[in-house]
Amino acid sequence: MKLIILEQYDQVSEWAAKYVRNKILLFNPGPERYFTLGLPTGGTPLGCYKKLIEFYKNGEVSFQYVKTFNMDEYVGLPRDHPESYHSFMWNNFFKYIDIRAENVHILDGNAADLPSECQAFEKKIQDAGGIELFVGGIGPDGHIAFNEPGSSLVSRTRVKTLAMDTIQANARFFDGDLSKVPTMALTVGVGTVMEAKEVMILITGGHKAFALYKAIEEGVNHMWTVSAFQQHPQTLFVCDEDATLELRVKTVKYFKGMMHVHNKLVDPLPGSLKKN
Template identity: 40%
Template sequence: MIISLCDDPQDVADLAAQRVAGLLHDSPRAVLGLPTGRTPIVLYDLLAQQHAAGQLDFSQVESFNLDEFVGIGQDHPGSYRSYMQRYLFDRVNLTNGQGHVLDGLAPDADAECARFEQLIDAAGGIDLMILGLGANGHIGFNEPADSLKARTHRVTLLESSRAANAGFFGGDPAQVPAEAMTMGMGTILKARRILLLVTGAEKAPTVAAMIRGAVTTQLPASFLQLHDEVEVICDADAASQIR
């Protein structure tokens, strides 16, 4: 696990953008795993700016998002499909249909999860998985639990995760769907490279435990210790307990 220390969130996004740009320049047909939330917004802004400047081409890229809420459609402003369209997909030349997000209105969520796994396999697997980190150590919507599911699956969200997403639902956690679909830790760990982006002092204890502690289902991010090529890009606040 490589730890790259940055001064602030802007520097975290700058370095992550360098990693993505380097991959796309070397491998124009790369397959990306993409997150949502507050942390990657600046990264997506930088990638869109580079594309607008003619420096980055997404025309052959395929992407798979980590998760989506159950029970809301792609036109709902709180959906992760809507988020991705707003912050990245509509701002770059990603070919129509190549940005894959789970369908929150699928009549059978389990079948939708299986379909998503098949799409990832058909694409040849994920070359670069970009992740954020929950304060409780969750990755995607793989919440701390006695056991974790390996593949894409349906999950009941903890109240802390609903609260963390309330900003996309008018600030009201009660409006956040109670369930979601998410890639499992096994699917995430099959990616060839992983970037974990972390900012903020509230994440510092989790970062330290993830790096130094035991591998445990009670801290899903700790499973990243098992991967051969992980880079943790964090700002000074998030790294304050590992320096």
């Protein structure tokens, strides 16, 4: 595991975006060779998307040969509802970049047969050759995607009933009205994300400090589903100072001491800035 500690949200966003950019460039995707990227929604990745759009506009990266797979979507929420994850991805990322619609995959929460929609999603990931890089965020209770506390750590894409905490937290997006918040979602499983070649998890803010502590300093535990990634061979946690508040000084110092090494991962690639 790598733990990248940066000062604030903006630096986290920029670092993560540069990492994604470099991964795509190093992969050297083409018509016969698509880069597969797993994507989250929510407030945490927003800054990262903004940076990626900037890189695209500067000609530093293209998404022409990128296939994306989103983590989750609400059940029963109309696709064009402003809070649907389809709308989120369109309004915050896809409409600004050169990705083709046929390469975008988001679970359909309005499918007639939800279990087969989930199975089909797993199959699409497989057919695309698995996921190169899965980017994720977590909730304060340590959930990744909608894998709420207690979810199986080998779970696959499926229908999930949301925890009361999540419904209450999301009410702010639905006029503060609990009855308007969807109570179910489709989500990739912990096992689905575990199969990605690489996983990058963004964690910012003091309210997520305890979850980060549970994720990396305590044992693997299905009540903190993000802790499963301790057993993933290639995981990065990218966090800000506030998110480290519950960590041991020793842990923080150790990883900060390695920043000069880790920062090389996001250096501009030779020649990549000379395009355009």
